[in-house]
Amino acid sequence: MVTIADVARHAGVATSTVSYVLSGKRSISPETRQRVNASVDALGYRPNASARALASNRSNVLALVIPLRADMHVPVLMQFAAAVVTSARRYDHDVLLLTADEGAAGLERIQQSSLVDAVVVMDIELHDERVPLLRGLDLPSMLIGTPLDSDGLTCIDLDFVQAAELCVDHLADLGHQDVALLGTPSAVYERQTAFAHRTLEGFRSAARRRGVHGVETPCEPTHEAVLKTVQELLTQEPGLTGLVVQNEPIIGPLLEVLRRLGRRVPEDMSVLAICADDVAEGQSPRLSSVSIPADEIGGRAVDLLIGKLDGLAPAPTTLVPAVLTARASSGPAPQPDRSTTA
Amino acid sequence: MVTIADVARHAGVATSTVSYVLSGKRSISPETRQRVNASVDALGYRPNASARALASNRSNVLALVIPLRADMHVPVLMQFAAAVVTSARRYDHDVLLLTADEGAAGLERIQQSSLVDAVVVMDIELHDERVPLLRGLDLPSMLIGTPLDSDGLTCIDLDFVQAAELCVDHLADLGHQDVALLGTPSAVYERQTAFAHRTLEGFRSAARRRGVHGVETPCEPTHEAVLKTVQELLTQEPGLTGLVVQNEPIIGPLLEVLRRLGRRVPEDMSVLAICADDVAEGQSPRLSSVSIPADEIGGRAVDLLIGKLDGLAPAPTTLVPAVLTARASSGPAPQPDRSTTA
DNA sequence: TTGAAAGCGCTAACAA
DNA sequence: TTGTTAGCGCTTTCAA
Numbered sequence: 193m194v195t196i197a198d199v200a201r202h203a204g205v206a207t208s209t210v211s212y213v214l215s216g217k218r219s220i221s222p223e224t225r226q227r228v229n230a231s232v233d234a235l236g237y238r239p240n241a242s243a244r245a246l247a248s249n250r251s252n253v254l255a256l257v258i259p260l261r262a263d264m265h266v267p268v269l270m271q272f273a274a275a276v277v278t279s280a281r282r283y284d285h286d287v288l289l290l291t292a293d294e295g296a297a298g299l300e301r302i303q304q305s306s307l308v309d310a311v312v313v314m315d316i317e318l319h320d321e322r323v324p325l326l327r328g329l330d331l332p333s334m335l336i337g338t339p340l341d342s343d344g345l346t347c348i349d350l351d352f353v354q355a356a357e358l359c360v361d362h363l364a365d366l367g368h369q370d371v372a373l374l375g376t377p378s379a380v381y382e383r384q385t386a387f388a389h390r391t392l393e394g395f396r397s398a399a400r401r402r403g404v405h406g407v408e409t410p411c412e413p414t415h416e417a418v419l420k421t422v423q424e425l426l427t428q429e430p431g432l433t434g435l436v437v438q439n440e441p442i443i444g445p446l447l448e449v450l451r452r453l454g455r456r457v458p459e460d461m462s463v464l465a466i467c468a469d470d471v472a473e474g475q476s477p478r479l480s481s482v483s484i485p486a487d488e489i490g491g492r493a494v495d496l497l498i499g500k501l502d503g504l505a506p507a508p509t510t511l512v513p514a515v516l517t518a519r520a521s522s523g524p525a526p527q528p529d530r531s532t533t534a
Numbered sequence: 535m536v537t538i539a540d541v542a543r544h545a546g547v548a549t550s551t552v553s554y555v556l557s558g559k560r561s562i563s564p565e566t567r568q569r570v571n572a573s574v575d576a577l578g579y580r581p582n583a584s585a586r587a588l589a590s591n592r593s594n595v596l597a598l599v600i601p602l603r604a605d606m607h608v609p610v611l612m613q614f615a616a617a618v619v620t621s622a623r624r625y626d627h628d629v630l631l632l633t634a635d636e637g638a639a640g641l642e643r644i645q646q647s648s649l650v651d652a653v654v655v656m657d658i659e660l661h662d663e664r665v666p667l668l669r670g671l672d673l674p675s676m677l678i679g680t681p682l683d684s685d686g687l688t689c690i691d692l693d694f695v696q697a698a699e700l701c702v703d704h705l706a707d708l709g710h711q712d713v714a715l716l717g718t719p720s721a722v723y724e725r726q727t728a729f730a731h732r733t734l735e736g737f738r739s740a741a742r743r744r745g746v747h748g749v750e751t752p753c754e755p756t757h758e759a760v761l762k763t764v765q766e767l768l769t770q771e772p773g774l775t776g777l778v779v780q781n782e783p784i785i786g787p788l789l790e791v792l793r794r795l796g797r798r799v800p801e802d803m804s805v806l807a808i809c810a811d812d813v814a815e816g817q818s819p820r821l822s823s824v825s826i827p828a829d830e831i832g833g834r835a836v837d838l839l840i841g842k843l844d845g846l847a848p849a850p851t852t853l854v855p856a857v858l859t860a861r862a863s864s865g866p867a868p869q870p871d872r873s874t875t876a
Numbered sequence: 877t878t879g880a881a882a883g884c885g886c887t888a889a890c891a892a
Numbered sequence: 893t894t895g896t897t898a899g900c901g902c903t904t905t906c907a908a
């Protein structure tokens with residue numbers, strides 16, 4: 193193993209000089225810098241992470257708390273996780289993976305052992321039990337998701353309220369009077385998961401504001417559940433012409449079911465999704481959607497967290513504006529069928 | 535922060551005694567042990583990870599290299615990852631997340647900085663470019679997946695050759711003469727990903743051995759692709775009565791397509807899947823399947839890796855035996871339809 | 877602009 | 893069975 197002393201000897205300087213060249217924390221003459229850098233390269237030196245952490249009280253490691261629940265759609269979680277890792281690397285940080293089932297104990301363990309400098313927590317509930325702990329912890333933290341009481345915490349998420357509003361507005365603008373939110377599995381609502389709850393909220397208020405009739409239903413991610421849910425929806429709401437889906441795995445089955453039931457998209461039924469762009473574009477017809485910019489959110493979460501580590505005090509909650517992209521799955525509301533009533 | 539010196543003072547012993555009580559590396563009198571443990575609890579002491587790592591040359595952190603490819607089915611990856619994390623925690627280790635796109639550079643960085651004690655690598659290809667590096671690295675490593683040349687490496691995986699063989703045997707035993715392997719997306723074969731390639735191998739050899747006609751086709755994970763692939767298959771192989779699926783996301787669409795094409799499962803078409811048990815049981819009809827025991831494989835990977843860290847030399851490659859569970863989707867081959875030929 | 881040296885908190889010889 | 897102490901490799905004061 194090559195140490196900082198080896199480099200110092202090789203370059204003919206003191207170890208502190210090598211350290212300062214590497215950290216840039218004090219000015220170094222160009223010649224010295226060059227000589228040191230050359231030695232670093234020649235010897236293939238890389239600082240020992242533990243020694244550095246011990247001396248500087250900074251591990252350059254971020255913890256990522258990721259849920260492993262059966263009801264969560266894993267690919268979306270992984271997109272966030274990947275964004276966090278990629279972004280952390282840009283700040284020369286690594287990411288330690290914590291599963292949410294270790295819970296509060298895991299966070300305390302991590303903090304007390306000084307294993308990580310900060311923590312990113314995903315899958316936040318409105319009344320998340322980890323929130324008080326996080327508030328007390330003296331580790332900087334970043335929540336991806338917004339609890340009801342975010343006092344003293346830093347949160348970031350897509351503005352799901354607005355996401356739902358954009359969907360309802362889009363449908364209302366197209367003349368739809370009767371719309372439904374086809375949501376996440378019911379367990380997600382029961383836990384009061386923030387993103388699902390905020391979406392519901394936005395859906396309801398927008399429907400009220402626009403004077404359209406809106407109903408909501410959860411849906412489990414199986415083909416049978418989709419079929420049953422859609423059939424029930426159509427029975428209870430015969431005039432339904434607009435659907436907002438927030439449930440990635442059922443998107444395929446949903447389109448299939450509509451086809452089978454003879455509802456053309458968008459002629460008979462407009463479908464809007466809240467999902468990743470590539471998922472929306474992979475369907476046929478291509479889905480009008482509000483995208484979930486996991487890369488951006490995960491990336492900014494890390495940016496803000498690193499900022500906190502550097503002493504900045506970021507705004508408590510960042511809501512990333514929702515953007516709706518109209519594609520092929522939404523169109524004007526069909527004329528009410530008068531042939532049977534006339 | 536409470537240090538080992540605080541504990542030592544509180545208990546009236548030397549710091550080394552505290553250290554030894556905690557590590558169990560030398561015998562301690564019951565009274566001393568008790569006194570030290572009481573002080574540890576009283577003060578809420580937890581060893582500083584960096585100091586421990588620096589002094590002992592062990593970080594108690596494992597790296598997990600996880601692929602983030604579009605063609606991989608993420609939920610399965612996460613099952614492995616979760617198993618690795620859970621299992622690592624049992625050995626008091628944590629898990630550092632590395633994305634595969636950092637590649638060889640990431641592994642070298644991790645090693646040279648002594649950030650981790652060992653590494654678990656997933657998503658192995660037959661000619662994986664990381665294999666030579668891993669061989670040269672002086673970090674213990676564990677591959678989940680089996681490259682062609684695994685000399686000097688430790689690998690573990692489901693016995694996918696046997697998995698395919700079990701499927702073909704099961705179908706052949708039921709009288710099927712004409713079977714197909716509906717595989718992963720073509721990119722997975724093109725990369726020569728080990729699990730897909732091994733399955734193909736087993737499928738071919740078993741078909742040959744049993745004298746049944748076997749064809750193989752990749753399949754992209756979209757509803758359209760499934761429909762097209764199945765139609766082509768049925769056109770080219772009109773006598774097809776058995777299907778082996780190794781492609782989790784298309785299982786739902788596949789059953790749907792078969793239904794739509796008027797093929798009853800299992801009366802007209804037997805379907806076997808190589809997938810997680812809960813996925814197989816979540817379908818209707820419940821699928822006969824060879825399960826992918828991600829928990830077991832991930833767990834044993836860590837067991838073996840910890841063993842290596844403790845100086846044990848494990849067998850180079852562990853193939854977890856495949857187990858086929860017959861459920862409702864496989865049955866006797868239908869009698870050839872003679873009504874049109876007679 | 878640079879160097880010397882005191883720790884950071886722990887482990888593991890070495891001693892008793 | 894326990895204590896003393898020399899490091900582990902780095903950062904950062906303090907001094908020049």
